[in-house]
Amino acid sequence: MRIGVLTGGGDCPGLNAVIRAVVRKGVGEYGHEFIGFRDGWRGPVENKTTPLGVAEVRGILPRGGTILRSSRTNPFKVDGGVDKVRATLADRGVDALIAIGGEDTLGVAKRLTDLGIPVVGVPKTIDNDLNATDYTFGFDTAVNIASEAIDRLHTTAESHHRCVVVEVMGRHAGWIALHSGLAGGANVILVPEQRFDVSQVVAYVESRFETDYSPIVVVAEGAQPTEGDMVTQNGELDAFGHVRLGGIGQWLSDQIEKQTGKESRAVVLGHVQRGGTPTAFDRVLATRFGLHAIDAVHEGDFGKMVALRGTDIVRVPLAEATSELKTVPAERLAEAEVFFG
Numbered sequence: 001m002r003i004g005v006l007t008g009g010g011d012c013p014g015l016n017a018v019i020r021a022v023v024r025k026g027v028g029e030y031g032h033e034f035i036g037f038r039d040g041w042r043g044p045v046e047n048k049t050t051p052l053g054v055a056e057v058r059g060i061l062p063r064g065g066t067i068l069r070s071s072r073t074n075p076f077k078v079d080g081g082v083d084k085v086r087a088t089l090a091d092r093g094v095d096a097l098i099a100i101g102g103e104d105t106l107g108v109a110k111r112l113t114d115l116g117i118p119v120v121g122v123p124k125t126i127d128n129d130l131n132a133t134d135y136t137f138g139f140d141t142a143v144n145i146a147s148e149a150i151d152r153l154h155t156t157a158e159s160h161h162r163c164v165v166v167e168v169m170g171r172h173a174g175w176i177a178l179h180s181g182l183a184g185g186a187n188v189i190l191v192p193e194q195r196f197d198v199s200q201v202v203a204y205v206e207s208r209f210e211t212d213y214s215p216i217v218v219v220a221e222g223a224q225p226t227e228g229d230m231v232t233q234n235g236e237l238d239a240f241g242h243v244r245l246g247g248i249g250q251w252l253s254d255q256i257e258k259q260t261g262k263e264s265r266a267v268v269l270g271h272v273q274r275g276g277t278p279t280a281f282d283r284v285l286a287t288r289f290g291l292h293a294i295d296a297v298h299e300g301d302f303g304k305m306v307a308l309r310g311t312d313i314v315r316v317p318l319a320e321a322t323s324e325l326k327t328v329p330a331e332r333l334a335e336a337e338v339f340f341g
Helices: 015-028 042-046 081-092 103-114 139-160 175-184 198-210 248-260 280-298 318-322 330-337
Strands: 002-007 033-037 049-051 096-101 119-123 163-168 188-190 216-220 232-237 243-245 264-268 304-309 312-317
Touching (some): 002 081, 015 280, 033 042, 042 081, 103 119, 103 318, 119 318, 139 163, 139 175, 139 216, 139 264, 163 175, 163 198, 163 248, 175 330, 198 216, 198 248, 280 304, 280 312, 304 318
Parallel strands (some): 002 033, 002 096, 096 119, 163 264, 188 216
Antiparallel strands (some): 033 049, 232 243, 304 312
């Protein structure tokens, strides 16, 4: 078989580990041939390819990002996009696709599978919000980066008797905020799943100051106050209908300083969470996903996504994986509230 591989959506550490595993097993055990599509779904839409053999995947295991590059292109939003994908696959002699991505990338994979294009999906997102899998690779690395940043911010906050508000990624799901906040000893954790009362946040902050310690507030970029909406950078939408978020950390920091009279600073971790070398956990998980993804393709088991269930890698329908987001349940946030204030 000749198999195409692409990485779509936001980059994250571990993507290269998947590509490496797919190619190494696919060539070494099955004798398949591979071709890389560049820039996510833009690759098959615009016939942008790159060689993808054993030589191309040597040394990429510890590298962050993706050697195939990425984009947020949606073939269903491009004039004749699906027909262009079909034409590219025929032109390049591609028998099947492996799509590595999150909700949007795999949503496209599911729709293309329904139209008869053979695709197998691999779950990737630092937000850990893909349904049907316990964890996505990239999440552990992002949490470790955010936790280390919070550790560092504790010391500078204490030195100046300041509150520090740390804004982390998380549009609709607060998994990064929850895990990094717990690991970093945050005094307040705010997630998109539950609107927050600014006066209650201020009360937690003041309580922390009363113990002669400086508070750390971790807030997901998609978190919203009880009275108000998501803070956005502008009103523009991407090809999947998402608005660019960012600014809730600064807004909340200003509110805290205004209502407490104490200095407050906002730190936006942003794309720092996506970059750099993957953790050992993410390297292993991504590698296992890649090995099982090529097995699925070899067996002709299309329309599936590989997923982690406990310690096992299983296959689930793409429809199940993309039907709804995996969000933070109320009981998980309640566990963290023990440490608020």
